[in-house]
Amino acid sequence: MKKILYIMMFLVLVTTKSMAQEINWVTFNEALALQKTAPKKIMMDVYTNWCGPCKMLDRNTFHNKDVVDYVNKYYYAVKFNAEGNEEVSYDGKKFSNPNYNPDLVNRRNSAHELSRYFQVQAYPTIVFIDEKGKLIFPLRGYKTPIQLELYLKMFKNDDHKGMDTQEKFNEYYKAFKPEFEG
Template sequence: MRKLFIVAFTLLWISTNAQKIEWMTLEKAVEAQKTNPKKIFIDAYTVWCGPCKMLDKNTFGNKDVAKYINENYYPVKFNAEGNETINFQGKTYKNPGFNPNTSGRNSSHELSGYFGVRAYPTMLFLDESANFLTPITGYQTPRQLEIFLKIFATDDYKNIKSQEEFGEYTTNFKHEFVE
């Protein structure tokens, strides 16, 4: 009985202390920037994308990644082939070709085109005024994503002018996230 109690308590403690990303809509993120300026991090995914699911489980499920994103960004989850109507920067974006009867690939959302999303997953970084900074395409492990999360959150990207300087930055980068 005592062992069962310890196991139950441990599982409860783990589940209540697990860090999760506090995803929000793009509209809410832009609104939040008005009172507390932070950059926006967007996960552009699709429902059929295997690497997107791996990113959710392995990378976004990592407590270090989740904690860092929650503290330094407004995180947005965006279905790049979804049917959501999104108001952004004075324009309304939709997916006019969306087919609700499709279980696989669908047409691309207009906002995907605005950001130039061509592959999934794509992570998008926006500055404190919701201006587009850059996309990062493809699956990233927690430690791979850590470099990008920190380079933008700290504004270090502003001091990097070439591929060589970026290579030097990544070579000297001190990882803190645990895989």
């Protein structure tokens, strides 16, 4: 009887895992190319391999059904290793990580030039980029699905354009009605 129970639990777990939705991640270069034919904003998850909060963001927030659905519909999603060695062309420049050390792949490594260009000072940082490929805002730190929802919707709707003071953002924040499940 125990064997049957274990097998059933295993099957439920496997089925649930396989049905989990995923964000459609692309490279930064792919997202920039996609913007040329079908303009959308970019949401870039800037992470490192050693960062615990980065892993929590991926597990708890980027696998949330509401976040997955919203990001896949309205954004190009990019995962970018802030200490990786990917070469990127952006804003008429080439960015790389000239001090990258492959022996430190899962430990602190040199920061990628693009991370510095986007003002990434902590991990994780979610960088939002407009349809023309220009930086909107680097959002630092771990965010729950409900916390991220505010920014996803604010930037998607361009509501941030009228917020030139902290007071205006606070008013927007207070009036915001989250719909995502946490």
